[in-house]
Amino acid sequence: MKPSLRLSTNLRTIRLYHRLSYKTVEEATGVLTIYIHKLEKRQTNIMPERLEKLAAYYGYSIADLNNYDIKLTLTIENPESHD
Numbered sequence: 001m002k003p004s005l006r007l008s009t010n011l012r013t014i015r016l017y018h019r020l021s022y023k024t025v026e027e028a029t030g031v032l033t034i035y036i037h038k039l040e041k042r043q044t045n046i047m048p049e050r051l052e053k054l055a056a057y058y059g060y061s062i063a064d065l066n067n068y069d070i071k072l073t074l075t076i077e078n079p080e081s082h083d
Contacts, residue, residue: 010065
C-alpha cells in the first residue's frame with residue numbers, strides 16, 4: 001500500500017526541519033536512502049518495519065505521522081545581529 005500524502009509530507013517535513021540528509025537518516029536507521037526518498041515522494045509501498053525505524057528515529061509514533069499535520073518552523077538567524 002502506498003503511503004498517505006500526510007505521512008509522506010510529515011516524514012519529509014521532519015527530516016528537512018532537522019536538516020538531516022538522506023544519508024544521515026540511512027546511517028542512523030539502516031533504511032536505505034532510495035527507500036526514504038521514494039517514501040517521501042509516495043513512489044513505494046509502506047514496509048512497516050522500515051516505517052517503525054524512521055518514526056522512532058524522528059521521535060514520533062506512526063499514528064501521529066499518519067493522523068496529524070506536523071508543522072515545524074525553521075528559524076534562520078542573521079549572523080550580523082550577534083555583534
